[in-house]
Amino acid sequence: IRSAKIIWQATFDKQHMEEYVAILKQRIYTKRLPASFGILDHSIDNAEQMLKQLVLHADKRATLSSRRLKTIAQFKYDLLTLEITTSEELIRSHTNIIVIEKKKLTDSATATTTTAQVPLPKSLVSVLNAIAARQSNIIQRAQLITKQNHILPSSPIIEVNSSLSSKQLAFLANGPKYVPTCQSRFLHSNIDIIIKQEHESIIKSFKNTLTDNCLSISDQRAKEFFMSIENLLCQLQIQSVSHRLSTRIQYDDKMIRSIQRIQKQENIVLRRTDKSKVFHLGSTESYHQKSMEYMQKTKAYKEITSGINPCMDHLHQVLTFINPLLQKKIIDLKLWKQWMHPNIETIELAHLYFIPKPHKIDTPLRPIVSSIRAAAKGLSHFLDQLLRPIFDRAARQTTLINGIHFVRRLELYRDIGRLSLTTTFITFDVTDLYTMIPRNGALHILEEFLNKHAKNGRIHSMPIDIIMKMAHLILNTNCFVFENKYYEQIRGGAMGSPFTMTLANIYMLKWEQSLIEHQKFHNELYGRYIDDVFMTTNLSVDQINQLLDRANGKDENIRISRSIGSTIEFLDVLVNNNHGQLHTSVYHKPAAEPYIVPFLSDHPRYIHRNTIKGALFRAVRLCSNVEDFDKERLNIELMLLLNGYPPKFVSYHFKQFFEQHHIMSLMNELNDDIYRELHHKLVAQPTYRERERERQIFNKKEIRVLFTFESGPKLQMKRELHRLWKKYYIYEGSLVNDVKLKFSSKSNKSLNELLVRKKPPRSMLVTNHTTTTT
Numbered sequence: 001i002r003s004a005k006i007i008w009q010a011t012f013d014k015q016h017m018e019e020y021v022a023i024l025k026q027r028i029y030t031k032r033l034p035a036s037f038g039i040l041d042h043s044i045d046n047a048e049q050m051l052k053q054l055v056l057h058a059d060k061r062a063t064l065s066s067r068r069l070k071t072i073a074q075f076k077y078d079l080l081t082l083e084i085t086t087s088e089e090l091i092r093s094h095t096n097i098i099v100i101e102k103k104k105l106t107d108s109a110t111a112t113t114t115t116a117q118v119p120l121p122k123s124l125v126s127v128l129n130a131i132a133a134r135q136s137n138i139i140q141r142a143q144l145i146t147k148q149n150h151i152l153p154s155s156p157i158i159e160v161n162s163s164l165s166s167k168q169l170a171f172l173a174n175g176p177k178y179v180p181t182c183q184s185r186f187l188h189s190n191i192d193i194i195i196k197q198e199h200e201s202i203i204k205s206f207k208n209t210l211t212d213n214c215l216s217i218s219d220q221r222a223k224e225f226f227m228s229i230e231n232l233l234c235q236l237q238i239q240s241v242s243h244r245l246s247t248r249i250q251y252d253d254k255m256i257r258s259i260q261r262i263q264k265q266e267n268i269v270l271r272r273t274d275k276s277k278v279f280h281l282g283s284t285e286s287y288h289q290k291s292m293e294y295m296q297k298t299k300a301y302k303e304i305t306s307g308i309n310p311c312m313d314h315l316h317q318v319l320t321f322i323n324p325l326l327q328k329k330i331i332d333l334k335l336w337k338q339w340m341h342p343n344i345e346t347i348e349l350a351h352l353y354f355i356p357k358p359h360k361i362d363t364p365l366r367p368i369v370s371s372i373r374a375a376a377k378g379l380s381h382f383l384d385q386l387l388r389p390i391f392d393r394a395a396r397q398t399t400l401i402n403g404i405h406f407v408r409r410l411e412l413y414r415d416i417g418r419l420s421l422t423t424t425f426i427t428f429d430v431t432d433l434y435t436m437i438p439r440n441g442a443l444h445i446l447e448e449f450l451n452k453h454a455k456n457g458r459i460h461s462m463p464i465d466i467i468m469k470m471a472h473l474i475l476n477t478n479c480f481v482f483e484n485k486y487y488e489q490i491r492g493g494a495m496g497s498p499f500t501m502t503l504a505n506i507y508m509l510k511w512e513q514s515l516i517e518h519q520k521f522h523n524e525l526y527g528r529y530i531d532d533v534f535m536t537t538n539l540s541v542d543q544i545n546q547l548l549d550r551a552n553g554k555d556e557n558i559r560i561s562r563s564i565g566s567t568i569e570f571l572d573v574l575v576n577n578n579h580g581q582l583h584t585s586v587y588h589k590p591a592a593e594p595y596i597v598p599f600l601s602d603h604p605r606y607i608h609r610n611t612i613k614g615a616l617f618r619a620v621r622l623c624s625n626v627e628d629f630d631k632e633r634l635n636i637e638l639m640l641l642l643n644g645y646p647p648k649f650v651s652y653h654f655k656q657f658f659e660q661h662h663i664m665s666l667m668n669e670l671n672d673d674i675y676r677e678l679h680h681k682l683v684a685q686p687t688y689r690e691r692e693r694e695r696q697i698f699n700k701k702e703i704r705v706l707f708t709f710e711s712g713p714k715l716q717m718k719r720e721l722h723r724l725w726k727k728y729y730i731y732e733g734s735l736v737n738d739v740k741l742k743f744s745s746k747s748n749k750s751l752n753e754l755l756v757r758k759k760p761p762r763s764m765l766v767t768n769h770t771t772t773t774t
Contacts, residue, residue, distance in 0.1 A: 006101045014094035021087045024080065028641040058161035059283050066158035077594070077638070085634060095668045157358045160283040162268055164259070171255040172279050175595050176272040176752035179602040180252035181245065182712050183748040184237065195233045202229055202707055202721070209703040213735050225728040232720050239713035248600075256754055263757065272752050274357040274366050278593045279751075282356060282363075288483065290365045291354055300435045300491035304479065309486060311349040311766070314375035314477040318342055321473055322379065325466065332460040335385050340378025348373040348765035350480040350494065352487070353758035359589055367435065369480055369494035370759070376477045377497075383470055384498035386460060390453050391502060395509050398516055400527040403572040404621045404687055406534065407584050410575065411624075411683070413525045413536060414582045421580045422538045427570050428548065428562040430508070430531040434500050435492040436557045437507045439475055442493075445510045446471060446503060474499050481760045501530070511558055515551055533560075534570045573622055585628035586619060588635070599644035604709050604745050612640065612653045621683045626666065626675035702742050709745035718743050 051065050156172045164172075184194050203226050207217045216222055241249070263270060267284040295301050304310065319342065325331045350371035356363050371377050392399065400406045413419060430436075450464045451457075457464055474497070478489035493500030512528065515535070519526040525536040537544055544564055552560050567576040574587035596611055597603060615636045623629040633654075640650045658664050661678055665671060703725075707717055722741060729736050759765075 006097065010094045010097040010101070014091055014098070017087050017091045017094065021084055021091070022647070024084055024087070025637070025641055025647050028080065028638060029644070029647055059159065059286065062161040063159040066156075070157075081634060081638060084638075085631070088634070092668060092670070156279040156281055157273060157356075158281045159286065159358075159363065160268055160281050162262065162266055162281065164262055164281075168255060168259055168262070171252075172259070172270075172281075172751070172755075174598050174601070174751060175278050176750060176756075177277075177597045177601065178751045179747045179749070180256065180751070180754070181248045181600075181602045182241065182710055183602075184710060184714075185241065185246075185249050185712070186253045191237060195230070195237060198233055198708055199226075199230045202705060205703055205705045206725075209736070209739060213739065215735055221728055225724065228724050228728070229721070232717075232724065236713045236716065236720075241712040245712055256751075259755060263755070270755050270757070271353075271355050272756065273359075274355050275359050275589055275592065278595050279755075280356045280358055280363075287354065287365070290363075291482070294354070294365055294367065298432060298435045298491065300489055301487045302490050304486040304488055307486065309349055309764075309766070310477075310479050310488075311347060311375065314349075314479070315342055315344060315347055317473060317477065318375045318379060321469070330462060330466060331382075332386065332462055335460065336382055337378075340382050342375045342378060346373055347375050348762070349486070350374045350478075350496075351758070351760050351765065352480045352482040359592075367495050369478070369489075369496045371480070371494060371496060373765075374477070376474050379470055380474050380497050380499040383467070383474065384502050386462070386467070387499075387506070388502050390459070391449075391505055391509070394449075394453065395505070395528075398512070398526050398528055400529040400534070400571070402529075402687065403570075404618070404683065406527065406529075406571055406573055407622055407624075407683055409525060409527055410582060410584065418523055418525070418536070419577065419580060419582055420538060421577075423577050423580075424537050424539075424541075424544070424564060424566060425568040425570075425575055425577065426533075426535040426537060426544060426548070426562065426564050427568055428533050428560040430533075431559045431561065432492075433504050433508070433531040433558075434495050436559075437492045437504055438557050439491060441557070442503055442507045443468065443471060443475075445507050448510070449506050471499070471503070481764045484760065484764060505530070511555055514554070515547075518547065529571060532571065582624065583628070584622055584624045586622045586632045586635075594635075594639040594642050596639060596643050599640075599646070599649075602709070602711050603747055608645065608649075609653060612636070612645075612650065613657060615639075616654070616657045617682060620661075620679055621687075624676075624679060626670045626672045629675060629679075630666075630670055701739050703739055704742045704744060706744050706746060709747055 051061055051068070056064075156169055158169075184191065206225070210217050210222065259270075262268065269282045269284055269287045271280050271282070272278075273280045322331065322341070326333075326336070350369050352367060352369050354365035354367055357366055371380075400409065447464065447468055450459060450467060453459070454464055459467060475489075475493060478494045478497070480487055480489070480494075493503055508528065508531075512526075512533070515533075516526050519535060522537070522539075524538070525534070527534045539547070541564060548560065548562050552558075566578075567574070569575070569587040572587050574585045576583040576585075596615075597607060599608055616633070619629055619632040619636060623632055637650060637654070641647065655664075658667060661682075663674060663678055666675060705721060707721075708714075721743075725741060729739075731737075
C-alpha cells in the first residue's frame with residue numbers, strides 16, 4: 001500500500017509538471033507570457049526615463065532603447081529556459097521514483113507466489129488507470145492560456161531613429177530568410193512574365209532528358225506536352241485562394257510596400273547582419289562614416305578619378321586574353337563552362353556594399369564586393385575550380401571544414417593519448433585577411449605553390465605562366481561602384497570573389513608553416529578554417545605568447561587576435577579540458593538570435609522538417625555528454641517555438657528523431673552511456689556538406705525538375721506534372737518508361753531580396769556611364 005501511495009503521488013506530480021511544461025511551451029509558441037513576467041518590463045525603468053532626455057541624439061536613443069528591450073527579452077527567455085529545465089528534471093525524477101516503486105511491487109508479488117504469471121496488485125492497477133485518466137486532460141489544460149499580451153520582443157537590431165510601427169518591426173522580426181506568401185498574387189506582379197519564366201525553367205529539364213534518351217523535343221507529342229504544362233501553370237495561377245491565405249497575402253504585401261516607403265523617405269539602411277542572421281537597421285550617415293573609416297584604415301581602395309566606368313575596358317581585356325586560349329585549347333575545357341565567358345549583353349561593373357557586425361563593439365562593417373556579372377567573374381570561378389582541389393590536398397591535414405569536422409579532430413587527439421591535465425587551447429583570427437594580403441606578395445607565393453605542385457610546368461595541362469597571367473587579370477579588374485563613384489581595389493582581393501578565397505588560403509598556407517611545424521614537433525593539433533586558427537599546447541602561457549608574438553611579427557600584413565585557456569570557443573563549438581577530460585558542446589555567440597526559417601515562411605514543409613532534423617543531428621555531433629545535449633535540445637525546441645513552429649509539429653519530429661536512433665529512454669533518463677554511443681556513431685558519419693563535396697554522377701534515367709514553390713493552388717504542381725508526364729510519355733514501348741521524376745523547388749524572393757537595397761542604379765553599372773569627381 002505504501003508503494004502504491006508513493007506511485008500515486010509521483011504520478012500526480014509528474015502529470016502536473018508535464019501539464020505545466022506543455023503550457024509554458026504553448027505560451028512561448030503564442031508569444032503570450034504569464035502575467036508575472038510583466039514586472040520584468042519595468043525592471044530597468046530608470047534607463048527608460050533617461051532615454052527620454054532630449055540631449056540624446058535620436059539614433060543613439062533608438063540604439064539604446066533597442067538594447068534595453070533585447071536585454072529584457074533575453075532575461076525572460078533565460079528565466080523560461082531555467083523554469084522548463086527545472087520542470088523537466090522534476091519529471092525525470094518522478095519517473096524514476098515510479099519505476100523503482102513498481103519494481104518493488106513486482107518483486108514483492110513475485111516473492112509471495114510460485115505461479116509463473118503474477119497479476120499486478122489492484123492498487124497498482126488503480127494507479128495506472130488514474131494515470132491514463134489524467135493524461136487525457138493534459139491537452140485541454142494546455143489550451144487554457146491567459147490573454148495577457150506579453151509578446152517577446154524580437155529580432156531586428158535597431159541603431160537608427162525611425163517611424164516604423166510596432167507592426168512593421170514585428171514583420172521585420174520574421175528575418176531575412178522569410179519568404180512572403182504567394183508572391184505571384186501580389187497586385188504589382190506581372191503574371192504573364194511569371195508564367196513564361198516558370199514554363200521555360202520547367203520544360204528545360206524535360207527537354208534535356210528527352211534529348212538524352214533519343215526522343216524528339218519538337219514533335220507533336222512534345223509540343224502538346226509543353227503546351228499542357230503552360231496551361232497547367234495558367235490554371236493554377238487563376239485559381240482562387242482561401243480567404244485566410246488571401247488575407248495573409250494582402251498583409252505581407254502591405255507591410256513590404258510600407259517598409260520600402262519608409263526606407264526611402266527616412267534614408268534607413270536595412271541589412272542582414274554578419275553573424276546573427278537577423279535584420280539590422282542603421283542610418284545612411286552611420287554606414288557612410290564607417291565605410292570611409294574602413295577604406296582609410298585598410299588603404300585597399302583607390303578612387304578612379306576620371307569618373308569613367310572601366311567595365312568595357314575589362315571586357316576587352318578578358319576577351320583578348322581568353323579567346324585565343326580557348327581557340328588553341330590551352331584552357332582546360334573539362335573545367336571551362338560556357339557561362340564563364342563574359343556576355344556583352346549582361347555584364348555589369350561590380351558594386352561594393354557593407355554588412356554590419358553587431359556582435360562586435362560599435363558595430364563595425366564587413367565589405368562585400370558583388371561581382372556576379374563582372375567581366376572577369378567567370379575567370380575567377382575557373383581559376384578557383386582549377387586551384388582549390390590542389391590546395392585542399394596540400395592542406396588536408398590542417399584544414400577544418402566545419403564544427404563537426406573540428407570535433408572529430410579533437411576526439412582523435414584525445415583518443416591517441418595527447419590530451420593531458422595541462423593541455424591548453426589557443427585560438428586566433430586574422431584581421432581583414434582578404435583585404436590585407438599584399439597583392440604582389442600573394443602572387444609570388446601563388447607562383448611558388450604552382451611550381452611545387454605542377455607536373456612538367458603545367459597544372460591540368462595549363463602552363464604556369466598562363467595561370468599567373470589569369471590571376472593578374474582577375475586582380476587587376478577588381479573595380480566597383482560605391483556611393484556613385486568608381487573605385488579599384490589595389491590591395492588584397494575582393495570579398496565575394498571565388499578566386500580571392502583560394503588565393504588567401506594559399507597565402508596563409510605559406511604563412512602558417514612555422515606554426516604547423518612547431519605543432520608537429522610537439523605532437524600537438526593545428527587546424528585552420530579560413531582566417532580562424534585552433535591549436536593545442538602543453539607549454540606555459542609565457543611560452544605560448546612568445547610563439548604567437550613571433551607569428552604576429554612575421555608579416556606586417558597579417559595581424560592576429562588571440563585567446564588562450566582550458567575553455568575556449570571555436571567556430572560553433574565550446575571546448576573544455578576538464579581535468580584531462582574533453583568536453584565539447586554547441587557554442588552560441590552572445591549576439592546570436594534564436595532565429596531560423598519561420599514556420600509561416602512560404603517554404604516547402606520538408607524545409608521545416610529538415611530544420612528540426614538538422615539541428616538535432618548537429619547537437620548530437622557537437623555535444624560530447626548527455627547533459628549538454630539535453631540543454632541544446634531544449635534550446636532547439638524553444639527556438640522552434642519562438643519562430644512559430646507548432647508544439648505538436650515540434651513534438652512529433654523530436655519523437656521521430658529519438659525513435660529512429662533508439663534513444664527514447666533519454667526522454668525519461670539522461671543516460672550518458674546510451675548517449676555517448678549515439679554521439680560516436682553520428683560524429684563519424686559524413687555531413688551533408690561533406691557528401692556534397694563529392695562529385696555527383698549524372699543519371700540519364702532521372703529528370704530533375706526545378707519549379708518555384710508557392711502555397712495555395714500551386715501545391716498541386718508536383719502531382720500534376722507527374723500526371724502529365726504519365727499521360728504523354730508512359731506507355732508500352734516508350735523509351736522513357738524507366739525514367740523517374742525528381743522534383744526540387746526554389747523559393748520566391750525572401751525579405752532580404754525584397755527589402756535590402758544595396759545595388760546602385762543600373763546606369764552606374766553599365767558601360768556608357770561617367771561620373772563627375774568633385
